[in-house]
Amino acid sequence: MSNDRHFLITGALGHVGSKLLSDLAVAYPNARITLIDDFYAQRYCSLFNLPETGEFRFIEGDVKKLDLNALLPSTTALFHLAAITDANASLEKGPLVEENNLLGTRRVAEACAKHGVALFYPSSTSVYGSQDAVVDEDTPDSELKPQSPYAESKIKEERLIRHLVDSAGLKAVICRLGTIYGASPGMRFHTAVNKFCWQALTGQKLTVWQTAYEQRRPYLYLGDMVNAARMFIDENLWDGQTYNVVTSNHTVHEVIETIKKFVNDVEIEFVESRIMNQLSYDVRNTRLDKLDFKFEGSLHKGIEETMNLFSALRFRSAQ
Ligand SMILES: NC(=O)c1ccc[n+]([C@@H]2O[C@H](COP(=O)([O-])OP(=O)(O)OC[C@H]3O[C@@H](n4cnc5c(N)ncnc54)[C@H](O)[C@@H]3O)[C@@H](O)[C@H]2O)c1
Incomplete structure (x- = not known):
């Protein structure tokens, strides 16, 4: 069945994407894997020595402008990793971060809803900034205390995705990732x-x-992030829920x-x-714990x- 799969990764050349793309190629031999990146982060090296088990295609482009309708009809799942990601630097460039990240997520999520493509959306545990000693996915939105324009944009993007889950039948998961190492x-x-x-x-x-x-x-080992992504694929678990992912x-x-x-x-x-x-x-992984997901990092x-x-x-x- 693996060769029926077609994965699309936006922001594929970054820290997370460059690991995900090769691990997916190994885990699902002969899967087609389309990579999109606009080189904001200049990571050409992520395309060196890709595993032979994958059928890769690279598209240089901005997710805010690309014609996603041409790409999505054949896609099984889309991992939307394209974002401007430095929370501290976002203090100096809030409008740019919101324009790139929120608009990009809007275009990608609307296209996924339209074409019935499952969406993996990486939010961040930086949305919490909470007064409580322990938080989990049930922490109400009213108690989230984002400390940067980057985290504020993540909250807006989460809301947009939940809206599309409810109103347009979008298949998605929102994963609040800890700081990755x-x-x-x-x-x-x-x-x-x-x-x-x-x-x-x-x-x-x-x-x-x-x-x-x-x-x-909260911190997250990169291999655990990839294993969580694989669990959502293997279980076909695109239930519109928010999951903390923290090693x-x-x-x-x-x-x-x-x-x-x-x-x-x-x-x-x-x-x-x-x-x-x-x-x-x-930050607790209440929902992943219920699924018996094991962190290995x-x-x-x-x-x-x-x-x-x-x-x-x-x-x-x-x-
Ligand atoms: N790394 C972490 O600690 C961490 C923690 C929580 C959440 N996340 C989220 O995970 C995702 C991936 O993070 P990362 O660490 O790999 O980031 P990264 O900055 O290493 O990679 C992001 C990639 O997206 C590309 N990009 C940016 N805007 C684009 C656009 N408009 N069109 C196409 N490509 C674009 C960049 O060129 C870059 O290669 C992001 O959404 C990030 O917010 C990361």
Whole structure:
């Protein structure tokens, strides 16, 4: 059956997409996989050495402008990863982030509804920013406290998708992903774990937001994100629900202690960020737990993968 499948990935060349595209090609041999990216993040390297088991096609283009109607009739499931993704930088370019992310999601979700294509939508646990110590998918919208234009746009995009699920029969899942770590060909280094790995490897001080050191936050191992996506495909579970996808919750202190197992002489510099707040919270996977979904990642595993990519730089290594 695998060769009947046709997957479409927007934003395919980024941190998540560049892992998803090759893992789908291996898990579903001979599946057709169409990749769309506008090179906002300039990740040509994600197209190097693709697995031979996939039948790939790459389309360079902006999801806000491409004719999706021509692509969707044959598509089984669409993974809409195209977005401007740096939450901190979004403070300086809120209108651009909203225009790109919300408009892109609107076009993609409306096209999926029209053609009966299942939509995987990656939201973010940054929508929570909650006052509660523990939050899950039942936290009411009125208690969500997004801290950036990026997270505000995610909430608007979620609402748009729920509206299309109810009004147009869109088959979809909304996955609120924790901050992703773990290696991929197109990986980026602006989010917490990856940024600290890079700074440690290159002998820089780790720039930690002042209030964040002992705050707990949700993190997601990239391999677990791909396994969750595969579960939705295999179970044909496009039920319009929102799912948290979080491998584990950690403080920045714990992240840095894990990095110290791989690199000696790690120094920290506390810095200010406009996203800083005093809130510490854990995000639970209540819905995935009910489905008995098993998370296989760990901070140690993801950080080790990342460190191994740069093994030749590890002249300061603890090992
Ligand atoms: N990485 C994380 O920690 C994380 C956490 C939660 C949610 N997410 C979400 O997962 C998705 C993928 O994240 P990522 O980390 O791979 O991001 P990324 O920035 O690495 O990749 C996004 C890709 O989208 C492309 N893109 C941007 N706008 C586009 C457009 N209009 N048309 C076509 N392509 C476009 C970029 O060129 C880039 O290759 C995003 O929606 C992001 O918000 C990521």
